[in-house]
Amino acid sequence: MKKEEKVVVGISVGDLNGIGPEIIIKAYEDNRSLELSTPVIFASGKTMQFFKTHFNSKINFFNIDDVKNLVHGKVNVVNVWKEPVKVEFGKEDKNIGEYAIKSLEAATKAIKNGLVDVLVTAPINKHNIQSEKFNFPGHTNYLAKELDGKSLMFMVSGNLRVGLLTDHVPLKDAANHITEDLIREKIEIVKTSLIQDFGISKPRVAVLAINPHAGDSGVIGNEDDIVLRPALEKIREEGTLVYGPYSADSFFGSNNYKNFDAVIASYHDQGLIPFKTIAFGAGVNYTAGLSKVRTSPDHGTAYEIAGKGKADENSFVQAIYTAIKIFKNRKEYNIYSKNPLKKASK
CATH class of the missing domain: 3.40.718.10 (Isopropylmalate Dehydrogenase)
Structure with missing residues (x-):
């Protein structure tokens, strides 16, 4: 060179x-x-x-x-x-x-x-x-x-890529920060980054639920049904290959993450605990966007x-x-x- x-x-x-x-x-x-x-x-x-x-x-x-x-x-x-x-x-x-x-x-x-x-x-x-x-x-x-x-914390290790809807905000405030506009913004950043930064022409993106078990039809919170799921459906209808919300507790343990080019977690620890468990010492924090x-x-x-x-x-x-x-x-x-x-x- x-x-x-x-x-x-x-x-x-x-x-x-x-x-x-x-x-x-x-x-x-x-x-x-x-x-x-x-x-x-x-x-x-x-x-x-x-x-x-x-x-x-x-x-x-x-x-x-x-x-x-x-x-x-x-x-x-x-x-x-x-x-x-x-x-x-x-x-x-x-x-x-x-x-x-x-x-x-x-x-x-x-x-x-x-x-x-x-x-x-x-x-x-x-x-x-x-x-x-x-x-x-x-x-x-x-x-x-x-x-x-408009930045996004994107944790990267090989084919494992984890982004966040909310990053350094208190857990008690995380759900209140998640709006349709924010969901659209973060998904667009991830999609664009996967295309231009990682060379993936048609990226598939998974989004993790806000509440345990995606709210269990409102039994454990209604944010997934009222905000997250409708927003994802609209974005998917517009042509972006985005899926979810997935229950976070089994998503990584079942290796479901391997079916996607990136995963977007709803809040900091939901995404970073599994990421660092899988890739600690070899992971990279990339600021996409x-x-x-x-x-x-x-x-x-x-x-x-x-x-x-x-x-x-x-x-x-x-x-x-x-x-x-x-x-x-x-x-x-x-x-x-x-x-x-x-x-x-x-």
């Missing part, structure tokens, strides 16, 4: 007191990882050198002050800050949260300006990032604002093992590979959608 063809991967460093820097270092310690893409870490040379020393790593960083000066074949580090940072592994620290946001904002600016091709985000602490300037529940909501789109490609590992800061050298980088590595693959799929889709004859002649 020619150097200019390599996908440039922008990486936000996440919470410095967590496992983010460790999994980034482990992901790029093997030089073969540089054959597919060029990493650009948004942090500082001094900070990343600290982690290199702490973890006794042989990785070599190439420090730059501007993304435009990146070098292919190197692990580039953009100096977003230059002052030393006090790292205390496993500690929730408001000051460390500010550095996580500095990294994220710089990486987001770079992808908006076309200086990096995709964005892979290391885990943040949703509590210590909050401020008057940054008031978002997490990456997804912030990036939806910055990268022009944005103008740019963003992925992250399927875990958090893991303060309990931070600094101990025990973090498993596999999910982060999969996030990198998934971002690259989606970027290429989307690029190919855009070429063929403009000239269908190219696809026919391929």
